[in-house]
Amino acid sequence: MIEVRDLVKVFHARGHVVRAVDGVTTRVEAGEVVVVVGPSGSGKSTFLRCLNGLESFDSGHVVIDGQDLADRKTDINRVRREVGMVFQQFNLFPHKTVLENLTLAQQVVRKRSQDEAEAKARALLAKVGIAEKESEYPSRLSGGQQQRVAIARALAMDPKVMLFDEPTSALDPEMVGEVLDVMKTLAREGMTMVVVTHEIGFAKEVADRGIFMDEGKIVESGPPGELFSNPQEARTQLFLSQVL
Amino acid sequence: MNARARTWPWYLLLAVILLGVAASLWGATQRIDYTWRWKRIPQYFVYRGEDVATVPADGRVEEVREAGDEAVVVFVDETGERHEFRVAAGTVRVSPGEDLFAGDPVGSTFAWRTGPLLNGLWTTLWLSFFSGILGLLLGLVAGLCRVAKNPTLRGLSVVYVEVIRGTPLLVQIFIFYFFLGTVLDLDRIVAGVLALAVFAGAYVAEIVRAGIQSIPRGQMEAARSLGMNVPQAMRHIILPQALKRTLPPLAGQFISLIKDSSLVSVIAITDLTKSGREVITSTFATFEIWFTVAAMYFVITGLLSQVIQWMERRLAVSD
Ligand SMILES: Nc1ncnc2c1ncn2[C@@H]1O[C@H](COP(=O)(O)OP(=O)(O)OP(=O)(O)O)[C@@H](O)[C@H]1O
Numbered sequence: 261m262i263e264v265r266d267l268v269k270v271f272h273a274r275g276h277v278v279r280a281v282d283g284v285t286t287r288v289e290a291g292e293v294v295v296v297v298g299p300s301g302s303g304k305s306t307f308l309r310c311l312n313g314l315e316s317f318d319s320g321h322v323v324i325d326g327q328d329l330a331d332r333k334t335d336i337n338r339v340r341r342e343v344g345m346v347f348q349q350f351n352l353f354p355h356k357t358v359l360e361n362l363t364l365a366q367q368v369v370r371k372r373s374q375d376e377a378e379a380k381a382r383a384l385l386a387k388v389g390i391a392e393k394e395s396e397y398p399s400r401l402s403g404g405q406q407q408r409v410a411i412a413r414a415l416a417m418d419p420k421v422m423l424f425d426e427p428t429s430a431l432d433p434e435m436v437g438e439v440l441d442v443m444k445t446l447a448r449e450g451m452t453m454v455v456v457t458h459e460i461g462f463a464k465e466v467a468d469r470g471i472f473m474d475e476g477k478i479v480e481s482g483p484p485g486e487l488f489s490n491p492q493e494a495r496t497q498l499f500l501s502q503v504l
Numbered sequence: 505m506n507a508r509a510r511t512w513p514w515y516l517l518l519a520v521i522l523l524g525v526a527a528s529l530w531g532a533t534q535r536i537d538y539t540w541r542w543k544r545i546p547q548y549f550v551y552r553g554e555d556v557a558t559v560p561a562d563g564r565v566e567e568v569r570e571a572g573d574e575a576v577v578v579f580v581d582e583t584g585e586r587h588e589f590r591v592a593a594g595t596v597r598v599s600p601g602e603d604l605f606a607g608d609p610v611g612s613t614f615a616w617r618t619g620p621l622l623n624g625l626w627t628t629l630w631l632s633f634f635s636g637i638l639g640l641l642l643g644l645v646a647g648l649c650r651v652a653k654n655p656t657l658r659g660l661s662v663v664y665v666e667v668i669r670g671t672p673l674l675v676q677i678f679i680f681y682f683f684l685g686t687v688l689d690l691d692r693i694v695a696g697v698l699a700l701a702v703f704a705g706a707y708v709a710e711i712v713r714a715g716i717q718s719i720p721r722g723q724m725e726a727a728r729s730l731g732m733n734v735p736q737a738m739r740h741i742i743l744p745q746a747l748k749r750t751l752p753p754l755a756g757q758f759i760s761l762i763k764d765s766s767l768v769s770v771i772a773i774t775d776l777t778k779s780g781r782e783v784i785t786s787t788f789a790t791f792e793i794w795f796t797v798a799a800m801y802f803v804i805t806g807l808l809s810q811v812i813q814w815m816e817r818r819l820a821v822s823d
């Protein structure tokens with residue numbers, strides 16, 4: 261489903277050069293759930309943002325469902341419809357109601373009728389457990405509710421892949437569970453997911469594979485049971501000892 | 505402690521200072537021996553204009569009859585056609601049986617007319633309105649270009665904004681009138697409106713740019729990640745939020761425009777300021793007219809900023 265080869269992304273920030281993603285190669289199969297962990301600044305977000313073209317990369321290839329983002333002929337907007345993204349800060353549209361947040365892109369991008377878009381939106385809101393909030397504005401919702409709306413908004417486009425960038429990091433602890441529950445349901449339903457997170461418990465429970473990144477490189481990857489319980493690399497061991 | 509009890513002495517002081525300023529202004533005019541003629545001013549707002557009714561052809565007055573405070577004059581011309589004139593009583597200048605020639609006066613009617621000050625105010629208002637609308641469109645386009653990725657568009661917008669903001673409006677008006685007006689054969693009104701619009705547009709562009717850039721990056725990223733292209737994201741996500749934030753500064757810019765429009769009087773557009781100058785040449789009530797003109801601008805801008813404050817409160821509620 262996703263194939264990444266020798267991906268390099270360099271930032272030039274005020275004189276010095278940051279190799280945020282430095283030669284990453286990996287594959288994500290359809291239906292697979294991959295969890296990415298690593299210290300702050302290790303390039304996890306940048307890697308994830310390269311997967312849906314929010315960040316342009318300097319060299320290498322990102323192939324999504326057969327379409328190479330490095331190929332200039334690829335229509336990036338077409339690829340993005342198939343790749344949903346959930347952000348740490350939710351990024352809901354504050355001037356739209358919850359329902360409109362879910363229907364807007366369906367109508368504008370997928371050209372669905374309003375009735376069709378609303379039916380889809382209501383079904384998804386029920387699925388993430390906030391059907392009763394459809395006419396509220398996002399600012400009236402709790403963080404956990406906002407993040408569930410954001411997940412539903414991405415799902416409304418019927419993506420083939422879902423990317424999550426630390427979806428629970430901005431939440432109060434008591435709200436983390438409700439968001440993780442939605443993600444677990446998705447994983448069980450066979451959604452292809454790439455999740456950047458510090459929730460090792462979640463990773464162990466639902467991930468098919470874990471990736472540990474540091475300084476833009478994949479240091480170690482493998483089944484979560486092994487990676488998180490019995491890491492081989494010293495850097496992985498150090499990181500996990502700090503997180504757990 | 506009661507906050508009200510503590511602030512009233514300061515308001516008292518404020519009143520004393522304002523009264524002091526007014527008193528010293530009055531004292532200053534006493535010393536130069538100026539005779540104030542405020543009574544002459546109202547007629548330049550509205551006055552009762554006199555229309556003299558005249559006969560269209562040679563003929564004879566058949567009848568003059570009074571009807572309340574009006575008089576009816578019946579006049580028959582050479583071809584035998586009857587004409588009836590209604591004029592104000594007491595202004596009738598003919599008597600029954602009198603022979604008249606074409607163009608001779610019969611009597612007068614009176615009607616309220618707007619004087620030069622109100623006419624000038626009206627010109628100022630629609631001049632500001634049209635250049636404001638045009639400036640808004642121009643500024644919106646320039647502001648969007650300013651945040652575009654394309655270096656050509658960005659460069660054009662930067663040059664436009666910097667040139668306009670770096671030169672005096674008075675000079676721009678002269679250039680529009682004498683240079684562009686001559687080259688493109690523009691009417692002075694068109695030149696004036698264009699100059700004001702181009703001037704306002706540069707400031708609107710900066711307001712629009714600031715508004716767009718004040719929207720968190722995550723909004724654009726979320727829209728793009730849903731598959732929207734840049735124009736779609738701008739139209740549905742960024743601009744609605746940005747415009748809401750820019751409404752107050754845009755309205756402030758419009759108030760500035762009303763004041764700045766006084767400069768078009770230099771190219772002989774009869775706006776409020778020019779009307780004031782014209783009235784002065786016939787009355788010599790220089791001080792009174794300028795104070796009146798200032799007060800008129802102040803009332804208009806004051807009313808507008810009240811409306812804006814009300815609008816801002818409404819918008820704050822819907823957040
Ligand atoms: N827009 C940018 N301009 C310049 N440097 C950037 C930019 N975005 C990220 N970087 C740098 O790239 C490196 C990787 O950043 P990234 O955000 O991908 O890390 P991360 O693993 O997601 O960290 P965190 O856990 O804190 O979110 C960092 O050193 C960061 O400073």
Ligand SMILES: [Mg+2]
Nearest residue numbers: 304305306426
């Ligand atoms: Mg990050």
